Amino acid sequence: MFESAELGHKTDKAEYEAAVPPLRAELLDAQFDLLELKQFAVVVLINGIDGAGKGETVNLLNEWMDPRHIEAWAFDAPSSEEAERPFMWRFWRALPPKGKIGVLFGNWYSESIHARVHKICKRAELDQRLDAISRFEAMLVHEGVLLIKLWFHLSKSGQKARLKALEKNPKTRWRVTERDWKYYELYDRYRETAEHVLRHTSTGDAPWLIVDGSDERFRSLLVGRTLLDALRKRIESVQKGWVPRQIAAPLPPSLDNLNLLNSLVLSQEMSKKEYNELLEEYQGRLALLCRSEAFRKRSLVLVFEGADAAGKGGAIRRITAALDARSFRVVPVAAPTEEERAQPYLWRFWRHVPRQGKVTIFDRSWYGRVLVERVEGFCSEADWMRAYAEINDFEDQLIDAGAVVVKFWLAISADEQLARFKAREAEPHKRFKITEEDWRNRDKSGEYAQAVCDMVDRTSTENAPWTLVEADNKLYARIKILRTLCERLEAALG
Amino acid sequence: MFESAELGHKTDKAEYEAAVPPLRAELLDAQFDLLELKQFAVVVLINGIDGAGKGETVNLLNEWMDPRHIEAWAFDAPSSEEAERPFMWRFWRALPPKGKIGVLFGNWYSESIHARVHKICKRAELDQRLDAISRFEAMLVHEGVLLIKLWFHLSKSGQKARLKALEKNPKTRWRVTERDWKYYELYDRYRETAEHVLRHTSTGDAPWLIVDGSDERFRSLLVGRTLLDALRKRIESVQKGWVPRQIAAPLPPSLDNLNLLNSLVLSQEMSKKEYNELLEEYQGRLALLCRSEAFRKRSLVLVFEGADAAGKGGAIRRITAALDARSFRVVPVAAPTEEERAQPYLWRFWRHVPRQGKVTIFDRSWYGRVLVERVEGFCSEADWMRAYAEINDFEDQLIDAGAVVVKFWLAISADEQLARFKAREAEPHKRFKITEEDWRNRDKSGEYAQAVCDMVDRTSTENAPWTLVEADNKLYARIKILRTLCERLEAALG
Structure with a gap:
């Protein structure tokens, strides 16, 4: 499941700097069309491994697009207002209206994954929650919401290297806490749970898209292009009068020539x-x-x-x-x-x-x-x-x-x-x-x-x-x- | 959920005898069109309370339609052939091809309901199974299968009255066993489980249709009309070139003037x-x-x-x-x-x-x-x-x-x-x-x-x-x- 995200994708600086200005212009255009049409809302879910660039990506999207029409939400522990209402209440409050983009960071998946990783809930209970989530997401898609689910991935060695690098630099040392290393210890369990969750909630209507988080430039371009492609595809289908829910969300585009097949060395020796x-x-x-x-x-x-x-x-x-x-x-x-x-x-x-x-x-x-x-x-x-x-x-x-x-x-x-x-x-x-x-x-x-x-x-x-x-x-x-x-x-x- | 099915619907003999011949003719016509078109298969699930007419209905459908193109399957305990393969294997074997009707009596629901009623599985485990069933049924519907799920219902007093009546008549006494009375004792638990199962697997694409099983004539006409309406609606949509999966299965027709509203006495006394x-x-x-x-x-x-x-x-x-x-x-x-x-x-x-x-x-x-x-x-x-x-x-x-x-x-x-x-x-x-x-x-x-x-x-x-x-x-x-x-x-x- 994480195969492609562990190939070590990289984008060099020159390529990145050449790609960003046209991408930003196109994203702004698409955002404007979305707003003009007012026919559907966009919900972007940001989930994944700590340190794989979730927060940076939210900031980036805000920077690249018109921040007046993009709403980013970070959900932490519920407030008393929220805790006294059904679990989904605070997420309903955050849903963007038609014409806008909502970026939900720490969303309806976070708590379920956390509870399972820390063995607070059983596998069957997790599956009950995932079933409820799937039904909720199917409803959103039927109601015309363009749902883009991004999972930011880092390999175990990638996560370790990142923590070590941060610790080594006196300017960033403060960013690494004991909690980070504790989470690192849980990496295998987290990955296994994530795989289960992604498997069970990746549907034809609302598939998960896995983002290799290890290289910031590659990651940023991938998220930008994915969002742009999805927006363009949906806008086009609405303009042609198609029923939105029949249009499957796109898979992530291929940005470089590195993929699972061409990273293989096909001619191996054997006498x-x-x-x-x-x-x-x-x-x-x-x-x-x-x-x-x-x-x-x-x-x-x-x-x-x-x-x-x-x-x-x-x-x-x-x-x-x-x-x-x-x-x-x-x-x-x-x-x-x-x-x-x-x-x-x-x-x-x-x-x-x-x-x-x-x-x-x-x-x-x-x-x-x-x-x-x-x-x-x-x-x-x-x-x-x-x-x-x-x-x-x-x-x-x-x-x-x-x-x-x-x-x-x-x-x-x-x-x-x-x-x-x-x-x-x-x-x-x-x-x-x-x-x-x-x-x-x-x-x-x-x-x-x-x-x-x-x-x-x-x-x-x-x-x-x-x-x-x-x-x-x-x-x-x-x-x-x-x-x-x-x-x-x-x-x-x- | 069982409100309408407990109103005591009845069809008198004269009405029934007048209704059956044209219904049979129409069912045969529809069956023929289905066979000619060969564009979709029909799967009828027969589930519900014992004694509510499940077996009789299967026999009736075979009698009313051309039995060469209707396949009835009754599933009991799996054979060794079946037990050594995945749970769904035997049901896949029973799926009818396009153009035909399969009637599945004792199907993928039976075991799950039985396991829950007898406390062999937990609620969360039941929900896992129901989730898998929902995904399977969604796949069938996406593949174009017309799925009709019939739940035969009897009230608790209705079930008791039926067993008593059978026992009273020397000719039918043998049909009532100790097991029947044991099942009757479990009625409340069975009903509660059934309600949960029906709730969680009744979707827009594949809704459950509840059949009042207490009156044989009413029940037979209701099943016949439901099947006919569903067939006609789908055949028409296929002939018009519509995508089958966009057509929701119909709700059961209203056969008599008895419904939840007009069975109320609206003017009640109060000084x-x-x-x-x-x-x-x-x-x-x-x-x-x-x-x-x-x-x-x-x-x-x-x-x-x-x-x-x-x-x-x-x-x-x-x-x-x-x-x-x-x-x-x-x-x-x-x-x-x-x-x-x-x-x-x-x-x-x-x-x-x-x-x-x-x-x-x-x-x-x-x-x-x-x-x-x-x-x-x-x-x-x-x-x-x-x-x-x-x-x-x-x-x-x-x-x-x-x-x-x-x-x-x-x-x-x-x-x-x-x-x-x-x-x-x-x-x-x-x-x-x-x-x-x-x-x-x-x-x-x-x-x-x-x-x-x-x-x-x-x-x-x-x-x-x-x-x-x-x-x-x-x-x-x-x-x-x-x-x-x-x-x-x-x-x-x-």
């Missing part, structure tokens, strides 16, 4: 000799794991996604070679059949959910909804935006029933893909594997890359994380997949 | 002498209650709704006469101000939520959304359909914060209203109270009556029930209101 040794080792371990007593009460769901010719089939065969033929099924996913098209899109995957002691390997999967269907326009934006939450719910159900869910994205470079395409065309028995469509997909590689990054950010959860596999070298890729699989199974079977 | 004595008594009790130590930690929210000239103002004055002027506020609700129109519709009521120790009296209220705004078309059907759940959420929040919520509907007859209108026109100092609009509203009295009945059925909850007040006699009405208020406060302040 044939090393491969053969490791293959034998991991296949042996996998064979034992899947025949173990503990596995009889569990099941395994494997998901393989990746570009065409990335080597999914080859990797799958190295896994099935270690399994009992009676215990697994490989499900190749192509265009849905007529029977499948007559059902909700997840139906054809539910059919293949394994029972206890069994393995199902999906060669492509339900992620088609947010990959090919998104990029090719086979479903509407609202449809694929809601799919992230629906997919997470689906995998949660698998996991609750005892399944181990392991998901691989096989990444190859454009050059390697081209080489493999050509090789396939040359070999008669592999020629069927390459079609016109494969060539067309290559032209859309930018859109596919964006879809893959969004997919990983929105569906990589603690219980069902994505593993990105550098797959230019098939041998390396297969071993990484087998090793990951063995480790995940060993951890799950304890 | 002036009795009135004066009781007025003094209840005003005294109310004064003490609102000045009590216990009330300092609570608050009181009063809602007055009713037809024009029903006597809301007079009743409110009899209450405020007993209160400390510093402790209450009367909020007259008319058309929203410009400031209020710039906010979500509940905003203007949140403004007036009282703090502890205080009273707010709403002379008309947030129920305008589902009354005047519905009838006059000021908001869309989808908007007022979702409002029931939003209003229940709002009142839940008031109650959670310690408020006592008391809601009155003042009902007067058309004749009495006319007499009062004329009297007002004749009296110069009251003439301002009667406008052209009041006369117009009288013409829509049928639509208003339907809106009032739906409102009471959908927002009368255990914690915030509606009190219907027979108000042709103002004296009787005022005393009933004061007495209800005192009793509710006494119960709440313990």
Whole structure:
């Protein structure tokens, strides 16, 4: 979930200084249009890790836009006026009217997260609160509010480095208190709770947008562009007379060339000799794991996604070679059949959910909804935006029933893909594997890359994380997949 | 919530026999259109009290329609196949494809309700499950499924009478087991749980429809008509090219002339002498209650709704006469101000939520959304359909914060209203109270009556029930209101 936010995005000074003036001008324009139209209000939620730039961002938005039409609210402990009324009362008071922007810093999420991190409330109680919040936010969206939920993230090492740096400088030393270090100690628990909260309240209508808070310039531009894009999109839709609530909030824009895919080193070394040794080792371990007593009460769901010719089939065969033929099924996913098209899109995957002691390997999967269907326009934006939450719910159900869910994205470079395409065309028995469509997909590689990054950010959860596999070298890729699989199974079977 | 279902609806034999043949023909036609279009599937959930006709209704639907295109499923304890997979797996298997109707008897609700009634799970755990169910159902609706959720209801005395009748007849005696009587003992708990479940899963997209199960003929016609109306509405919308998910499921049709309003005896007796004595008594009790130590930690929210000239103002004055002027506020609700129109519709009521120790009296209220705004078309059907759940959420929040919520509907007859209108026109100092609009509203009295009945059925909850007040006699009405208020406060302040 925080994968993209931990890549170490940075914006250099010159770039920043060139980008800010036009961005400010555009934000002011959009703010003016919003005010003129008076058709919807904007609510920006500011949440996240301490030190990730929440307060600075609120100040910045006030500085960049016309402060008369932007209302920032910081909520601390409730006053007696507030404490004697329902929990949401003070937030209702802070809602901006149509035409204005409200920035809510310390909002309806803060207390719930705090209570859970400090074990004041149970998980089920947290979920009750999150349910109430989701219903409230759905109401806001139905009433036409443009809701933008920003989560400011810092990695654990990033937070530590920040505190150390502040302490080192005599001018900023006072800013670091014992409380800060105490909070730092709680980092893992905070992160885990945050992940749960974000998962359960990220909907198609009101998704969370995660902001890498480590570099101030990058963070500022990202927030500014996100707000601008969302405003522009909504203003345009209102001007065209569309119903506001049908327009999904946008995902954050890509500001630099750094993303999950291109930060991978795709060509990794592995000799044939090393491969053969490791293959034998991991296949042996996998064979034992899947025949173990503990596995009889569990099941395994494997998901393989990746570009065409990335080597999914080859990797799958190295896994099935270690399994009992009676215990697994490989499900190749192509265009849905007529029977499948007559059902909700997840139906054809539910059919293949394994029972206890069994393995199902999906060669492509339900992620088609947010990959090919998104990029090719086979479903509407609202449809694929809601799919992230629906997919997470689906995998949660698998996991609750005892399944181990392991998901691989096989990444190859454009050059390697081209080489493999050509090789396939040359070999008669592999020629069927390459079609016109494969060539067309290559032209859309930018859109596919964006879809893959969004997919990983929105569906990589603690219980069902994505593993990105550098797959230019098939041998390396297969071993990484087998090793990951063995480790995940060993951890799950304890 | 079960108010309308306990009025004792009945259909006589002649009427039933005349109604069935055309209904069956229309249902078959609709079923055929559904199959031809193949654009959406229909899922009918059958839940409710034992003995309220669930099984009979499933049989009936099979008999009335073409059984080749209707699939009935009864779910009992899961098989080992099913138990080894996620909870929802067996329900996914039962989903009908587009063009078909699936009737699910004993479905994803049954286990959750059972677990809560038998205290196997906690309230917060139940809410977690209900949240998951709501998300699942929202997904189905987004995927285009027409979801019809039928809850079959019997009153406690109705259930007892049914068991006694079965036992008395030697031919049916075998049908009553010890288990039935054991379930009867749990009636109150079951009803309370059902109310909670229905409240939390009745959404604008997938509302529950409550079926009075006591009379077989009435019940059968109601289910048939409900299904037919829903099918026809959706088929029409698909044929017109509308997006299916924007069409709210319909509320049940009114089959007879029996509803919550016309089952009231509006003219009740009360002499002036009795009135004066009781007025003094209840005003005294109310004064003490609102000045009590216990009330300092609570608050009181009063809602007055009713037809024009029903006597809301007079009743409110009899209450405020007993209160400390510093402790209450009367909020007259008319058309929203410009400031209020710039906010979500509940905003203007949140403004007036009282703090502890205080009273707010709403002379008309947030129920305008589902009354005047519905009838006059000021908001869309989808908007007022979702409002029931939003209003229940709002009142839940008031109650959670310690408020006592008391809601009155003042009902007067058309004749009495006319007499009062004329009297007002004749009296110069009251003439301002009667406008052209009041006369117009009288013409829509049928639509208003339907809106009032739906409102009471959908927002009368255990914690915030509606009190219907027979108000042709103002004296009787005022005393009933004061007495209800005192009793509710006494119960709440313990």
